[in-house]
C-alpha cells in the first residue's frame with residue numbers, strides 16, 4: 002500500500018473510533034445535559050487489576066524494561082536535588098536551609114498533596130507550593146511551569162515520598178474543590194462533546210486507535226514522568242492538556258484553578274497507591 006493510502010486509512014480508522022464512541026454517547030449527553038450540576042457517574046468498565054492484566058497482555062514488559070535500562074527522568078531528579086540545596090533569591094536561602102539536608106523534613110510530605118490552603122482559599126499542588134516558598138520564603142522568582150528547573154524541583158520533592166501511599170484528604174474545606182474537580186472530569190466539552198470519564202472510566206481497557214485506554218485509578222501516582230512521545234519529562238497537567246487537545250477541547254493554563262481541582266480529584270482516586278517518580282510512559 003502506498004503512503005498516501007495508508008495515511009488516509011489511518012485517518013479513517015481514527016475517525017471511526019471517534020464516531021462510534023460519539024454516537025453511543027450522544028444519547029447520554031442529551032440526558033446529562035438537562036441538569037448542569039448533576040453528574041451521571043459511570044460504572045468503571047473494568048477493575049484497575051483487569052486493566053493491569055490487559056496492559057501486560059498488550060504491551061508486555063516493554064515499558065518496564067525500557068525504564069529499567071534508563072529513565073531520563075533520573076538525570077532530572079539529580080538536578081532537582083542540586084537545586085534544592087542551592088541558594089537563590091534575596092533572602093540568601095536554599096530549600097534545604099528550612100527543610101533540612103536531603104529534604105529530610107519533607108519525607109512523606111507529597112503524599113498529602115494537593116491540599117487546601119487557607120491563604121489562597123483554594124487547592125495547592127506541589128508545584129504551586131514550591132513557587133509559594135520561593136516567592137514568600139526565599140525572595141526568589143517563581144519558576145515557570147513546565148520549565149526544566151520547575152519540573153526538576155517538583156520531581157525531587159515528590160521522590161522524597163517514593164514508595165509511600167498517596168493519602169489525600171477531601172474533608173473540610175477541600176470538599177467543594179474535590180466536587181468541582183469531579184464535575185470537570187464529567188463535563189462534556191470540545192468539538193466531540195466528550196468528557197474525561199467516558200474514556201478513562203467507561204471505556205478503560207478498550208482501544209482508541211493504537212492505544213489501550215488506561216483506568217483512571219493510577220493516573221496520579223507517577224508524575225512528573227518521562228514520555229517517549231514527548232521525548233521529555235512532563236507533568237500530570239501537561240497530560241491533561243494533551244488529552245484535551247486530542248479531543249478538540251481548548252486546553253487550560255498550567256496550575257489554573259480548574260487543573261488544580263482536577264488534580265485533587267484524580268489524586269484522591271489514586272489514594273493508597275504508592276508514589277513512584279519519575280514515571281516512564283509511552
Ligand code: HEC
Nearest residue numbers: 094095096098099100107110130131134135138139154158
Ligand atoms: C525560609 C524557610 C523556607 C524556605 C527557604 C523554603 N520553605 Fe518550603 N515551607 C516553609 C514553611 C514555613 C512551610 C509551611 C507553611 C507553608 O505552607 O508555607 C513550607 C512548606 C513547604 C512544603 C509543604 C510541606 C507540607 O508538609 O505540607 C513543601 C513541599 C515545601 N515547602 C518545599 C519547598 C521547596 C522545594 C523550597 C525551595 C524552592 C522551599 N520549600 C523553601 C518554609 C520554607
Ligand code: HEC
Nearest residue numbers: 195196197200209212213214215220240241244245248282
Ligand atoms: C477519546 C478518549 C479520551 C478522552 C476523552 C480523554 N483521554 Fe486521557 N488518554 C486517552 C488515551 C488514549 C491515553 C493514552 C493511553 C493511556 O494511558 O490511557 C490517555 C492518557 C491519559 C493520562 C495519562 C495516564 C498515565 O498513566 O500515564 C491522563 C492523566 C489522562 N489521559 C487524563 C485525561 C483527562 C483529565 C481527560 C479529560 C480532560 C482525558 N484524559 C480525556 C484517551 C482519552
